[in-house]
Amino acid sequence: MPKISPLAPSRQPHLAPVAGVRLAATASGLRYKGRKDLALFVLEPGSTVAGVFTRSKTAGAPVDWCKAALSRGSARAIVVNSGNANAFNGATGMSAVRRTVSLAAEIIGCDEDEVFIASTGVIGEPLPVEKIEAALANLHGQVSADAWQSVAEAILTTDTFPKVASAATEIDSVPVTLNAIAKGSGMIAPDMATMLAFIFTDAAIEGPALQKMLEAANDRSFNAITVDSDTSTSDTALLCATGQAGNAPVSASGDRRLAGFKRALDTVMIDLAHQIVRDGEGASKFISVTVSGAASKRAARRIAMAIANSPLVKTAIAGEDANWGRIVMAVGKAGEKADRDRIAITIGDHPVAQMGARVEGYDEGPIASHMKGQEIDIAVDVGVGRGKAQVWTCDLTHGYISINADYRS
Amino acid sequence: MPKISPLAPSRQPHLAPVAGVRLAATASGLRYKGRKDLALFVLEPGSTVAGVFTRSKTAGAPVDWCKAALSRGSARAIVVNSGNANAFNGATGMSAVRRTVSLAAEIIGCDEDEVFIASTGVIGEPLPVEKIEAALANLHGQVSADAWQSVAEAILTTDTFPKVASAATEIDSVPVTLNAIAKGSGMIAPDMATMLAFIFTDAAIEGPALQKMLEAANDRSFNAITVDSDTSTSDTALLCATGQAGNAPVSASGDRRLAGFKRALDTVMIDLAHQIVRDGEGASKFISVTVSGAASKRAARRIAMAIANSPLVKTAIAGEDANWGRIVMAVGKAGEKADRDRIAITIGDHPVAQMGARVEGYDEGPIASHMKGQEIDIAVDVGVGRGKAQVWTCDLTHGYISINADYRS
Numbered sequence: 001m002p003k004i005s006p007l008a009p010s011r012q013p014h015l016a017p018v019a020g021v022r023l024a025a026t027a028s029g030l031r032y033k034g035r036k037d038l039a040l041f042v043l044e045p046g047s048t049v050a051g052v053f054t055r056s057k058t059a060g061a062p063v064d065w066c067k068a069a070l071s072r073g074s075a076r077a078i079v080v081n082s083g084n085a086n087a088f089n090g091a092t093g094m095s096a097v098r099r100t101v102s103l104a105a106e107i108i109g110c111d112e113d114e115v116f117i118a119s120t121g122v123i124g125e126p127l128p129v130e131k132i133e134a135a136l137a138n139l140h141g142q143v144s145a146d147a148w149q150s151v152a153e154a155i156l157t158t159d160t161f162p163k164v165a166s167a168a169t170e171i172d173s174v175p176v177t178l179n180a181i182a183k184g185s186g187m188i189a190p191d192m193a194t195m196l197a198f199i200f201t202d203a204a205i206e207g208p209a210l211q212k213m214l215e216a217a218n219d220r221s222f223n224a225i226t227v228d229s230d231t232s233t234s235d236t237a238l239l240c241a242t243g244q245a246g247n248a249p250v251s252a253s254g255d256r257r258l259a260g261f262k263r264a265l266d267t268v269m270i271d272l273a274h275q276i277v278r279d280g281e282g283a284s285k286f287i288s289v290t291v292s293g294a295a296s297k298r299a300a301r302r303i304a305m306a307i308a309n310s311p312l313v314k315t316a317i318a319g320e321d322a323n324w325g326r327i328v329m330a331v332g333k334a335g336e337k338a339d340r341d342r343i344a345i346t347i348g349d350h351p352v353a354q355m356g357a358r359v360e361g362y363d364e365g366p367i368a369s370h371m372k373g374q375e376i377d378i379a380v381d382v383g384v385g386r387g388k389a390q391v392w393t394c395d396l397t398h399g400y401i402s403i404n405a406d407y408r409s
Numbered sequence: 410m411p412k413i414s415p416l417a418p419s420r421q422p423h424l425a426p427v428a429g430v431r432l433a434a435t436a437s438g439l440r441y442k443g444r445k446d447l448a449l450f451v452l453e454p455g456s457t458v459a460g461v462f463t464r465s466k467t468a469g470a471p472v473d474w475c476k477a478a479l480s481r482g483s484a485r486a487i488v489v490n491s492g493n494a495n496a497f498n499g500a501t502g503m504s505a506v507r508r509t510v511s512l513a514a515e516i517i518g519c520d521e522d523e524v525f526i527a528s529t530g531v532i533g534e535p536l537p538v539e540k541i542e543a544a545l546a547n548l549h550g551q552v553s554a555d556a557w558q559s560v561a562e563a564i565l566t567t568d569t570f571p572k573v574a575s576a577a578t579e580i581d582s583v584p585v586t587l588n589a590i591a592k593g594s595g596m597i598a599p600d601m602a603t604m605l606a607f608i609f610t611d612a613a614i615e616g617p618a619l620q621k622m623l624e625a626a627n628d629r630s631f632n633a634i635t636v637d638s639d640t641s642t643s644d645t646a647l648l649c650a651t652g653q654a655g656n657a658p659v660s661a662s663g664d665r666r667l668a669g670f671k672r673a674l675d676t677v678m679i680d681l682a683h684q685i686v687r688d689g690e691g692a693s694k695f696i697s698v699t700v701s702g703a704a705s706k707r708a709a710r711r712i713a714m715a716i717a718n719s720p721l722v723k724t725a726i727a728g729e730d731a732n733w734g735r736i737v738m739a740v741g742k743a744g745e746k747a748d749r750d751r752i753a754i755t756i757g758d759h760p761v762a763q764m765g766a767r768v769e770g771y772d773e774g775p776i777a778s779h780m781k782g783q784e785i786d787i788a789v790d791v792g793v794g795r796g797k798a799q800v801w802t803c804d805l806t807h808g809y810i811s812i813n814a815d816y817r818s
Binding site: 054056057058059089090092093122123124187189228231232233310311312316318321324325326328329330331332333334335336337338340343353355396398401404405 | 465499500596724730732739740
């Protein structure tokens with residue numbers, strides 16, 4: 001793994017077991033020599049599952065498989081490999097998925113549509129599925145309740161640190177836990193999910209309720225980040241509930257007993273989304289962009305993303321240059337309503353512009369100081385309505401160019 | 410000026426006079442010490458004008474002025490400054506425009522709505538209009554028919570070479586000429602025009618016909634390029650016709666006598682658009698992206714732009730890496746119809762993918778050789794219809810980061 005991102009969390013939680021989930025990782029030799037690249041999750045019978053996936057028109061075969069399998073809503077196994085996305089491989093791509101599913105179902109003793117697959121890595125190279133087949137039975141023999149860290153490492157590609165999050169809450173006074181892991185560093189502009197995220201709870205929650213909660217939390221977390229505006233072929237986020245905590249199963253996402261669970265789900269998903277940005281390829285700054293005063297929430301999101309994806313905004317921040325004119329430019333190009341002569345901008349709580357022009361007595365000093373920090377806060381009010389959104393991104397540095405001009409991920 | 414782009418044309422035409430156009434440039438001290446930053450074009454009475462402008466919601470005051478002045482359709486003067494975009498300056502921005510217009514009209518002896526203004530440079534800093542006022546009368550005293558090169562240099566910002574183009578054609582057997590200059594290097598994703606382009610002809614063509622032809626040619630030239638996906642607040646392209654060539658004035662853009670003129674206009678505008686890409690900030694490769702088989706021309710354009718704007722595609726090309734899986738990714742994220750299992754890709758005439766997967770017997774050798782050249786050709790057929798489009802871009806290199814993290818343009 002390359003040098004760890006300077007924005008990595010200073011410490012990460014140890015993930016305790018989630019009742020009903022066992023897991024393991026191994027080096028199958030798929031692509032990287034001697035590096036873990038294959039992970040298996042095994043879930044107890046009765047586990048429900050929800051999923052969100054890339055809306056890419058060139059989505060990989062594993063995404064096609066998962067979307068179809070999701071209609072049953074039951075999960076017994078998830079097989080994840082890094083190093084090869086098994087995307088754009090035509091019929092051989094789906095054939096590789098089916099071979100993996102078939103073997104996993106046989107080993108675990110479940111139906112094929114209870115097996116989920118996620119693959120991440122290079123696009124357009126045939127997946128050497130025989131390496132997965134050779135490793136799977138042995139991997140199944142190794143599953144334990146404690147291998148979270150090992151699995152979080154196995155699913156990485158250009159990431160510089162594993163991404164884990166955990167939360168505890170209650171449903172109906174019954175304690176339930178949530179463990180979540182993710183990977184992602186480049187090709188991050190999730191259209192509905194991120195690269196790969198896997199979230200597990202021992203709560204008993206029926207599939208449709210789980211799905212609704214996942215979609216809502218996803219909108220506030222993975223869908224609110226971008227590293228480089230490029231959307232992956234393989235984005236997959238799965239949320240599995242084993243029901244082992246013993247609470248009475250909840251069937252409606254609107255059920256008030258789920259209030260604490262929803263907060264916990266938001267917390268771990270936003271935490272992971274932030275970790276992905278903090279591990280953005282070449283990142284040296286973590287940037288929060290808040291847009292208010294837009295015509296709608298959707299408009300606010302689009303303007304915020306235009307700012308967050310602007311190479312000129314991102315390079316200015318990399319250079320610690322308070323060149324906020326580029327923020328104005330990005331608002332202008334977003335294609336959403338904005339009243340140029342009412343726009344207000346603050347950077348790190350310091351007003352820089354009001355009513356469509358630089359503030360009177362503008363002093364670049366405190367803004368320049370803020371730009372030297374690792375956490376950059378940009379807020380823009382576009383002066384036309386009440387729509388508001390927040391997104392997160394990182395800066396664009398020489399590191400991004402080095403990683404992507406030299407490395408075939 | 411920094412080191413000249415390696416993609417700069419090996420030689421550029423000398424621009425001969427266009428009857429009815431005189432021009433000059435000077436160093437007004439607006440921003441850069443001792444560097445030309447102010448240009449004046451003076452046109453003979455009777456000159457018609459057409460214009461296309463940025464669709465940015467935060468367009469600068471000069472753009473507002475030009476759009477309004479265009480309704481009369483007559484041009485006697487164009488004042489251009491570099492170093493300050495006079496954008497996002499509130500009421501003082503328009504006041505600076507009005508002061509410049511008023512003085513220019515007085516000096517030249519024309520109406521105010523015959524004066525056009527274009528400004529390029531930093532956004533959000535008040536324009537020191539008194540420097541323009543101090544320089545304008547003297548500049549008017551210097552206008553000549555021969556100062557094209559000097560003016561082409563004065564309008565540059567981060568550009569590494571001046572951009573000029575010229576063509577000769579006939580209308581009704583009367584010889585007419587076209588001279589054109591442009592600037593642009595970063596913040597290039599024209600939504601309808603480029604940064605700044607000025608095109609002059611001695612032909613007699615009425616304003617509405619001129620406008621239609623400009624819009625059509627603009628669609629095939631400046632609207633078909635991108636450097637960094639960022640759209641300027643100041644994009645302006647003006648086409649002026651002095652009528653001095655002596656042809657009988659033409660009033661309809663559909664008039665068959667204009668066939669040669671349209672070809673000549675296309676030629677100079679596509680030439681300038683290519684020069685802007687060749688001077689893209691940090692560029693080391695000139696990339697042509699052709700998309701066919703799309704649902705419509707518009708869909709093809711959007712897919713081509715998704716490829717041309719993808720940081721991962723552009724960095725792969727910078728690294729001379731034939732990582733065409735990233736092209737698949739970009740097609741997928743464009744949001745337009747594409748049949749994943751019918752997509753075909755060629756790079757430099759070498760087929761790499763057909764029917765949604767890598768070609769049989771794929772050999773990276775010839776593609777890797779093509780990637781080492783300066784001219785990269787990518788063609789993608791997305792397999793759903795007959796829509797076709799071609800766009801041009803450059804790669805994304807360390808040079809882009811250095812220029813934009815260090816320099817406040």
